[in-house]
Amino acid sequence: MKRKVIAILFLFIAVSFSAKAQTDAEMLAEIHKTALTKGKSYVWLEHLCNNIGSRLSGSLNAEKAVQYTYEQMRLLELDSVYLQEVPVPKWERGAPEEAYYKAGNKKVKVPICALGMSVATPKNGLTAQVVEVQSIEELEKRGAALKGKIVFFNRPMNPEFVETFRAYGACVDQRSSGAREAAKYGAVGVIVRSMTLHADDFPHTGQTGYGDLPENQRIPAAAISTNAADRLSLELKLNPNLEFFFKQSCKQYPDVLSANVVGEIRGTVYPDEIIVVGGHLDSWDLGTGAHDDGAGCVQSIEVLHLLKKIGYKPQRTIRAVMFMNEENGVRGGLAYEKYSNQRGENHIFALESDLGGFSPRGFSFVCDDANFEQIRSWQSLFEPYLIHRFVKGFSGVDIGPLKSEKIVKAGLQPDSQRYFDHHHAANDTFEHVHKRELVLGAAAMTSLIYLIDKYGIK
Amino acid sequence: MKRKVIAILFLFIAVSFSAKAQTDAEMLAEIHKTALTKGKSYVWLEHLCNNIGSRLSGSLNAEKAVQYTYEQMRLLELDSVYLQEVPVPKWERGAPEEAYYKAGNKKVKVPICALGMSVATPKNGLTAQVVEVQSIEELEKRGAALKGKIVFFNRPMNPEFVETFRAYGACVDQRSSGAREAAKYGAVGVIVRSMTLHADDFPHTGQTGYGDLPENQRIPAAAISTNAADRLSLELKLNPNLEFFFKQSCKQYPDVLSANVVGEIRGTVYPDEIIVVGGHLDSWDLGTGAHDDGAGCVQSIEVLHLLKKIGYKPQRTIRAVMFMNEENGVRGGLAYEKYSNQRGENHIFALESDLGGFSPRGFSFVCDDANFEQIRSWQSLFEPYLIHRFVKGFSGVDIGPLKSEKIVKAGLQPDSQRYFDHHHAANDTFEHVHKRELVLGAAAMTSLIYLIDKYGIK
Numbered sequence: 001m002k003r004k005v006i007a008i009l010f011l012f013i014a015v016s017f018s019a020k021a022q023t024d025a026e027m028l029a030e031i032h033k034t035a036l037t038k039g040k041s042y043v044w045l046e047h048l049c050n051n052i053g054s055r056l057s058g059s060l061n062a063e064k065a066v067q068y069t070y071e072q073m074r075l076l077e078l079d080s081v082y083l084q085e086v087p088v089p090k091w092e093r094g095a096p097e098e099a100y101y102k103a104g105n106k107k108v109k110v111p112i113c114a115l116g117m118s119v120a121t122p123k124n125g126l127t128a129q130v131v132e133v134q135s136i137e138e139l140e141k142r143g144a145a146l147k148g149k150i151v152f153f154n155r156p157m158n159p160e161f162v163e164t165f166r167a168y169g170a171c172v173d174q175r176s177s178g179a180r181e182a183a184k185y186g187a188v189g190v191i192v193r194s195m196t197l198h199a200d201d202f203p204h205t206g207q208t209g210y211g212d213l214p215e216n217q218r219i220p221a222a223a224i225s226t227n228a229a230d231r232l233s234l235e236l237k238l239n240p241n242l243e244f245f246f247k248q249s250c251k252q253y254p255d256v257l258s259a260n261v262v263g264e265i266r267g268t269v270y271p272d273e274i275i276v277v278g279g280h281l282d283s284w285d286l287g288t289g290a291h292d293d294g295a296g297c298v299q300s301i302e303v304l305h306l307l308k309k310i311g312y313k314p315q316r317t318i319r320a321v322m323f324m325n326e327e328n329g330v331r332g333g334l335a336y337e338k339y340s341n342q343r344g345e346n347h348i349f350a351l352e353s354d355l356g357g358f359s360p361r362g363f364s365f366v367c368d369d370a371n372f373e374q375i376r377s378w379q380s381l382f383e384p385y386l387i388h389r390f391v392k393g394f395s396g397v398d399i400g401p402l403k404s405e406k407i408v409k410a411g412l413q414p415d416s417q418r419y420f421d422h423h424h425a426a427n428d429t430f431e432h433v434h435k436r437e438l439v440l441g442a443a444a445m446t447s448l449i450y451l452i453d454k455y456g457i458k
Numbered sequence: 459m460k461r462k463v464i465a466i467l468f469l470f471i472a473v474s475f476s477a478k479a480q481t482d483a484e485m486l487a488e489i490h491k492t493a494l495t496k497g498k499s500y501v502w503l504e505h506l507c508n509n510i511g512s513r514l515s516g517s518l519n520a521e522k523a524v525q526y527t528y529e530q531m532r533l534l535e536l537d538s539v540y541l542q543e544v545p546v547p548k549w550e551r552g553a554p555e556e557a558y559y560k561a562g563n564k565k566v567k568v569p570i571c572a573l574g575m576s577v578a579t580p581k582n583g584l585t586a587q588v589v590e591v592q593s594i595e596e597l598e599k600r601g602a603a604l605k606g607k608i609v610f611f612n613r614p615m616n617p618e619f620v621e622t623f624r625a626y627g628a629c630v631d632q633r634s635s636g637a638r639e640a641a642k643y644g645a646v647g648v649i650v651r652s653m654t655l656h657a658d659d660f661p662h663t664g665q666t667g668y669g670d671l672p673e674n675q676r677i678p679a680a681a682i683s684t685n686a687a688d689r690l691s692l693e694l695k696l697n698p699n700l701e702f703f704f705k706q707s708c709k710q711y712p713d714v715l716s717a718n719v720v721g722e723i724r725g726t727v728y729p730d731e732i733i734v735v736g737g738h739l740d741s742w743d744l745g746t747g748a749h750d751d752g753a754g755c756v757q758s759i760e761v762l763h764l765l766k767k768i769g770y771k772p773q774r775t776i777r778a779v780m781f782m783n784e785e786n787g788v789r790g791g792l793a794y795e796k797y798s799n800q801r802g803e804n805h806i807f808a809l810e811s812d813l814g815g816f817s818p819r820g821f822s823f824v825c826d827d828a829n830f831e832q833i834r835s836w837q838s839l840f841e842p843y844l845i846h847r848f849v850k851g852f853s854g855v856d857i858g859p860l861k862s863e864k865i866v867k868a869g870l871q872p873d874s875q876r877y878f879d880h881h882h883a884a885n886d887t888f889e890h891v892h893k894r895e896l897v898l899g900a901a902a903m904t905s906l907i908y909l910i911d912k913y914g915i916k
Contacts, residue, residue, distance in 0.1 A: 036617045159494045162843050162898065197894065359817070359873050361844060385620050386819060386873075388846035415817050415844075415873065417894045436655065436875045440620065 024454075028381055028447045030310050035443035040305055041298035042435040044072055045357070048298065049288035049430035056285040057325040058090030058256045065281050066259050069297060069322050073263035076305055080266070083259040086335040088325040090256045091117050093285055094249030097222060098125065099191075101244045103235050110232070111201045111225040113286060114248040115175060115192065115208035116328050118221040125247030126150070126189050126220065132236055136173055136181050147186035150244050152236075153178045154193045154229050157420065164416040165355065165394075168195055168423075172206070179221035180210050189246065190221040193229035195420060201225045202425040205284050207328045222246055260332045261322040265304055269315035273456070275349045275449055276319045277303050280326030280398055287428030291419060294430075295357030295438055297322045299412075302442035303449055314453045316348065323398035326354070333398035340402070347404040349452045351412070351445060352396025356422075357438040358414035362389025363448060367408040370458040375408075378451050387444050389413055408457050412445055482912075486839055486905045488768050493901035498763055499756035500893040502530055503815070506756065507746035507888035514743040515783040516548030516714045523739050524717050527755060527780050531721035534763055538724070541717040544793040546783040548714045549575050551743055552707035555680060556583065557649075559702045561693050568690070569659045569683040571744060572706040573633060573650065573666035574786050576679040583705030584608070584647050584678065590694055594631055594639050605644035608702050610694075611636045612651045612687050615878065622874040623813065623852075626653055626881075630664070637679035638668045647704065648679040651687035653878060659683045660883040663742050665786045680704055718790045719780040723762055727773035731914070732798075733807045733907055734777045735761050738784030738856055745886030749877060752888075753815030753896055755780045757870075760900035761907055772911045774806065781856035784812070791856035798860070805862040807910045809870070809903060810854025814880075815896040816872035820847025821906060825866040828916040833866075836909050845902050847871055866915050870903055 048055075048065060055062040066083065073081040099110035114120075131146055133139060134155040139146065153174035157167040172195055179190040194204035203223045210218045224232070236242055261281065267273060279296020283289020300320040307314060323332035340347065351363075362382075365372055372392060379390050395409035402409070414437070422428040506513075506523060513520040524541065531539040557570035572578075589604055591597060592613040597604065611632035615625040630653055637648040652662035661681045668676045682690070694700055719739065725731060737754020741747020758778040765772060781790035798805065809821075820840075823830055830850060837848050853867035860867070872895070880886040 032620065033618045036620075159894070160491045162490065162494075164894075359875055386847065389844065417817055417892055417898070421892075434876055434879075436617070436622075440875070 024381055024451065027450055028385070031306055031446045031450065032385055032443045034306050034309050035302070035439045035446070036436065038309060039302055039439035039442060041302040041438055041442050044298040044301065045290065045294050045433060045438065046430055048294045049290045053288050054285045055281060055283045055289055057088040057258060057282045057328060058253070062258060062282055062324065066261055069261045069281060069301065073261065073301060073320070076263070076308060078263045078265055078304060081263040083261055084335060084339055086258050086260055086324045086332050087255045088258045088331050089329050090253040091328060092251050092253065094120065094251055097246065097248040099224065099244070099246035101235070101242050110228045111203050112222045112246055113203040113205045114250040115221040115223055116205050116284065117252065118179065118208055118248070118250055119218045120249050120251060121189065121220045121247050125245055127243050127245045128188050129241055130236060130244045132233055136178060139181055139185055143185060146182060149187055150189040150191060151178065151182040151187045152191050152232065154233055156193060157195060157197050159197055164197060164420050167197065168420060171195060175206050175223065176209055179208050179219055180213055183213055183217050183219045187219060189219050191246065192221065192223045194223045194226050196226055196423065198421045199226050201227050202427055204423060204425045205286055206424045220248055222248060258324045260324050260336055262319060263301065263304060264317055264319035265307060265314055267316040268313050271317050272346055273316040274319055274345055274347045275316050275452055276321055276347055276399065277351045277445060277449060278321035278323055278398055279353050280332065281322040282325050282327055284327055284424045286424065286426045287422065288430060290428050290430045290433050291356040291422050292424065292428055293326065293354045295433060296353035299353045299438065299442040299445055302439070303446045306442065306446045312450065316453050318449060318453065326398050330397055333401050337401040337403065347402055347407050348457045349408050350395065350399035350402050351410045351449065352399045353412040353441060353445060354396050355412065355416065356414050356419040357433045357441060358418060359437045360387055360412060360414050360441040360444040362387055362391065362413045363410045364391050364393030364395065364413055365408065365410045366392070366395045371408050374455065374458055382444065382447065385440065385444060406457060410448065412441055414441055482839055482909065485908055486843070489764055489904045489908065490843055490901045492764055492767050493760070493897045493904070494894065496767060497760055497897035497900060499760040499896055499900050502756040502759060503748065503752050503891060503896065504888055506752045507748045511746050512743045513739060513741045513747050515546040515716060515740045515786060516711070520716055520740055520782065524719055527719045527739060527759065531719065531759060531778070534721070534766060536721045536723055536762060539721040541719055542793060542797055544716050544718055544782045544790050545713045546716045546789050547787050548711040549786060550709050550711065552578070552709055555704065555706040557682065557702070557704035559693070559700050568686045569661050570680050570704055571661040571663045572708040573679040573681055574663050574742065575710065576637065576666055576706070576708055577676045578707050578709060579647065579678045579705050583703055585701050585703045586646050587699055588694060588702045590691055594636060597639055597643055601643060604640060607645055608647040608649060609636065609640040609645045610649050610690065612691055614651060615653060615655050617655055622655060622878050625655065626878060629653060633664050633681065634667055637666050637677055638671055641671055641675050641677045645677060647677050649704065650679065650681045652681045652684050654684055654881065656879045657684050659685050660885055662881060662883045663744055664882045678706055680706060716782045718782050718794055720777060721759070721762060722775055722777035723765060723772055725774040726771050729775050730804055731774040732777055732803055732805045733774050733910055734779055734805055734857065735809045735903060735907060736779035736781050736856055737811050738790065739780040740783050740785055742785055742882045744882065744884040745880065746888060748886050748888045748891050749814040749880050750882065750886055751784065751812045753891060754811035757811045757896065757900040757903055760897065761904045764900065764904045770908065774911050776907060776911065784856050788855055791859050795859040795861065805860055805865050806915045807866050808853065808857035808860050809868045809907065810857045811870040811899060811903060812854050813870065813874065814872050814877040815891045815899060816876060817895045818845055818870060818872050818899040818902040820845055820849065820871045821868045822849050822851030822853065822871055823866060823868045824850070824853045829866045832913065832916055840902065840905065843898065843902060864915060868906065870899055872899055
């Protein structure tokens with residue numbers, strides 16, 4: 001009898017305990033509490049930004065970051081940590097850029113930076129008159145008037161959009177294909193207003209592409225700060241013949257070998273169903289890639305760290321990937337898909353964090369209605385953590401190439417107001433990331449992954 | 459026939475136009491667009507913080523701020539702008555505080571500031587042994603051991619709360635009544651761990667109260683930075699007999715006369731139904747009162763500015779109030795209620811912004827169920843602006859005293875993660891306020907007031 005009582009008691013305790021451990025609301029509370037008190041992402045990010053620094057693909061720093069995140073994931077005692085070889089483009093900025101023009105007797109210096117993947121100017125720089133345009137469409141209208149000129153793309157990001165990414169999306173064509181299009185009209189160079197809503201003196205870089213334009217037709221492209229763009233526009237009204245000088249010595253080298261860094265916890269029940277979470281390890285070379293996208297990387301590692309810390313054994317395989325080369329090639333994302341395809345892997349869920357380490361507001365999903373309905377049924381679980389927004393939309397650049405028969409993709413959506421103040425500029429640095437905002441993002445990601453792991457996808 | 463056609467056409471145009479103007483979704487879009495492109499709150503805040511500075515009640519700067527906001531509201535051509543006399547306490551910090559202790563041979567300087575309304579130490583400072591406690595409750599347990607000692611309240615804000623204001627609320631009793639309670643046990647001074655979740659070197663001030671403790675029993679109280687508190691706690695473990703020195707020369711003066719600043723647009727249909735929106739103009743003296751609460755003041759003026767700018771004629775009277783003396787007396791809030799009561803005014807809605815100028819997340823309401831239901835029915839109108847949170851809860855300190863037969867009170871709820879990094883400290887300064895976050899808060903407030911004006915309360 002005594003034994004029976006003890007056995008029942010044990011059973012009762014076991015059931016209570018497991019019932020307790022299995023309540024979703026309690027799991028999310030545990031995840032958030034652990035993140036806010038024992039999260040490591042902020043310390044990892046500090047190392048990535050302040051001890052390593054900027055991490056442009058093909059640079060020594062990028063390789064240091066590969067090594068560092070590999071080592072940190074090893075320390076988490078995951079089931080496996082490995083590198084995936086990725087050939088990446090290697091572009092270097094070279095000597096600091098210079099730019100100025102004359103306004104009357106005065107030489108006005110212009111904060112400028114070469115756009116990523118741009119060609120150099122002639123060795124001694126380039127001087128030409130400037131034609132200001134607001135859009136690529138306007139080039140055709142200007143036609144022959146562009147020949148021998150520097151085209152100045154000056155359409156600002158629209159402040160009316162509440163979500164700054166929409167303003168960016170409506171503007172970035174000037175940077176990404178302005179040079180290619182202007183070259184077709186005989187322009188000799190392109191300068192672009194920096195993609196930020198902030199009025200300041202930072203030039204913001206970012207990729208420009210020449211498409212299939214022959215090499216000898218490629219023209220140098222650079223970004224100038226928003227303050228400089230506003231002033232130049234006014235000066236051009238006073239003096240339409242103003243001559244602009246800029247010099248940049250950037251250079252494209254042959255591809256070099258780099259890597260994606262992968263760490264995973266193997267699923268206990270469905271190990272072949274893979275859940276992937278990631279950010280990109282490379283960054284532009286001007287800042288130290290804190291928000292873009294050191295934040296997403298350390299948050300992704302944090303997901304695994306938190307799951308381990310709370311002792312959760314996932315049913316499915318959960319994998320964190322530090323993708324290489326999002327900024328100027330997406331080679332890491334493409335390679336990950338290729339390897340995954342070769343191995344016949346089945347991804348059911350992919351989550352990317354690449355919109356900054358700010359207060360998390362929600363997620364956007366690429367999925368069918370049945371899955372969206374299931375995800376929305378979890379929405380109230382997130383409300384105590386002020387995660388309110390579950391919408392369909394963009395997921396992430398690196399997980400973009402991923403194909404599986406059935407896959408749900410998602411992107412973390414942090415508050416976007418401050419993001420473009422720092423994006424691709426010298427001030428994308430560690431001190432602009434807030435510890436609690438960063439770990440709350442990681443906690444939200446972990447919570448979503450826990451739910452996907454538990455319930456699977458439709 | 460022709461006339462009839464023209465008349466119908468005109469009617470059609472008029473109806474279309476008025477229908478357009480009256481769509482709530484369109485009104486909120488117009489409000490937000492106008493705020494993001496023509497908002498003035500950021501410029502007003504810059505002046506308040508950078509040209510005027512800190513605005514402690516009774517100070518010259520507080521009077522400059524009264525004058526400045528009065529003038530700015532006059533420029534908006536409101537229906538009336540006036541001052542309400544408010545007698546306020548006048549407390550001055552005096553010479554910069556000093557504090558140190560000896561750790562072995564080493565003199566450790568401690569970043570310290572007197573708590574607001576504290577008495578001074580003796581002229582040459584105060585030296586005593588330190589007893590560290592975690593709570594006011596612990597004082598009783600320590601009893602006689604506190605006699606002649608400095609009590610060191612060191613309970614940190616709990617990082618597990620997602621909303622930082624909850625962590626503050628669970629901690630602030632140490633600051634607000636620690637000195638009063640410790641004095642009862644014969645303690646000679648109190649030092650308090652700063653109320654922030656951030657580990658840094660800023661001491662954070664804030665009011666302490668002695669209640670009805672006789673003047674000769676009042677003991678000096680000060681805050682030390684979180685880094686200093688952590689170190690002192692460790693040093694005390696090594697040397698429990700450590701002697702702590704601090705010196706402060708703060709002084710309480712007789713009350714002086716100050717003012718609330720009031721501006722209003724008179725209602726076209728129900729002028730006697732008053733909607734009030736406000737923040738507090740006074741600030742602590744260490745920073746420049748940017749988030750606390752310059753932000754709330756300029757947002758409140760912005761509400762009137764935006765309504766004028768879009769040409770909206772409110773049915774009810776809409777009034778912006780810059781309350782004086784929230785920080786150490788709430789005299790402005792009490793005076794406003796008194797005047798309002800004397801005039802027999804009927805307030806139907808009061809909204810306060812005093813939780814910082816960060817990205818708006820929602821509102822909390824003090825109201826009955828019928829009104830809360832009506833307000834929640836508007837929730838989807840706010841979703842495009844990422845305002846998701848409509849909860850019952852705290853409204854605001856300054857509107858707290860306001861009584862009317864039927865009144866709905868509300869508080870703007872911005873993102874709270876960064877707030878206590880700056881609260882009552884030297885780094886509560888203009889450069890930590892983000893322009894778009896500030897004006898989005900003002901737009902959310904304007905939107906809510908527009909809806910309350912249009913539909914009234916239940």
